Amino acid sequence: MSFRNELKKYISFSSTAQKEVMNYPANLFGRIIIHVFRILALGFIYSYLFSLDTFKGDFTLSQAVWSLGLIQIIYQSSRNVYRTVKEDILFGKISVVLNKPYNYLLSVIFTVLGEASFKVGFFIIVTVIPLALIWGIPTFTTEQLIFLIVSFILGVILNTVVDICLGLTAFWVENSDPIYWIVTKISWVFSGTFIPLAIMPDLFKNIAFVFPLSVPFYIGRVFEFDNSLIIKAISVMVIWLLVLSFLSLQLFNRGLKKISINGG
């Protein structure tokens, strides 16, 4: 089968996922509301904190709020992956998928990308408008704008692959939720989800630069990165994408050996 046909097959996952999002507008609306309120809540907190004048540094309030908002877009664009993979394994759906002429992991990634490509427009609008109106638009260089797009795409894929790896642990652990909670909260601390990394100590920032759980959220560090760091950051993202993809493939292949199909 040609590459084109293969690609067409996976793109059909993306378009199905898009239609599914469109069919349940209440759910999308709910997510949008929570997203807006979350970034507003974080914005108000940092408005208050910056008004105290206790922070000494170049990082501005506007940059802090935008940084947090951009990270939230990554979360919103790649959610539910862990739960889907875990439930596919626990409820036996994975054994059905094995008979199908497609790769399960790729189908998950393309589903997420399909959903993300549809949702991202909404999320960008509902993020940019309140942030721009209330906190203003920070200055971006052309390189930083390009980095925003590249780091968004790579970030969504990387975050999806991390979630796939966590979901695949369900092959070995009956209830992998505690693993997921702990890993995601470590990611939360190191990715700048709550506190922009720009205001953290240097040692913390340096660890976060190479830490696999914080790499998908580089988009939030766009204001810290000059041209040389942008190239380094994209390289680190690509390296981790290759490593984690390899890991997920290994986990998947080993996990498949644990499947027992009882018929019925």
Place this chain on the structure above:
Amino acid sequence: MEAKKNTFKKNILWIIECIRLNFLSAISYKESLWIQVFGMFVNNIAFLVCWYFVFKVFGDFGGWSYKELFALNAFASISYGLIFVFLSGLPNLSNNVLNGNIDRFFTQPKNILINVLMGDSKLSAFGDLLFGITGFVIYFVITQTSILYVIPLFALIILSVSIYVGYLLVTQSLIFWIPNSVELSEALHHLMLGPALYPNKAFVGIPRILFTFVIPSILISSFPVDILREFSIIDLCLLLIFSFCWVSFGVFVFYKGVRRYESGNLVLSN
């Protein structure tokens, strides 16, 4: 009057029996229970870690120090924990309606609301309960608060949980009007829970009104912490009024919604 008294007594006994059975069922999965309790406990610590850095960089937060964060997180965790352990049918109400799982309750000679509220305890919520209790113990020790404050603390926890229950009843009942709104209800739940983990000083003006009167985030955590810090009977009464209003509104919306419910056509009844 006598009949009403008997019904009330029967309902209370029914609630106690449901809680007992759910609890026994939950602790029968010992290994799973401990793993989830530990996982959730560590998960909750992440909030404190993040706030530690915020306080380190910015200093005190409108008169709140890091100490108050223990009480804030404790209130939010214990309320969440109590609901998901003892009233776990409530956060799953919309899902149960969607799947036609509440049909069986209509066939039983029991109060429909009580039946709907009771459900299998969420094991990880025991971790939230433990985290909440630990948070309060740490807060009492580091602030050297008198042990006598345990009495108002219990009252505050009950009021906080009541408001939480009222809000969930309203948001989960949306399914009776909006089909397939499970994720919407979940989103509205998180919408309340997220800001409940931030000190109320962060919200001024419209956001403060919004997170107090429309979405009761401040009422379930920050406001009780303020009462605990500087005890005021007026504030306690205010919280009581809010609690009464939210529960009444929640029950009203639920029963209004139930009237619109059409059977999921599940023939099983147990």
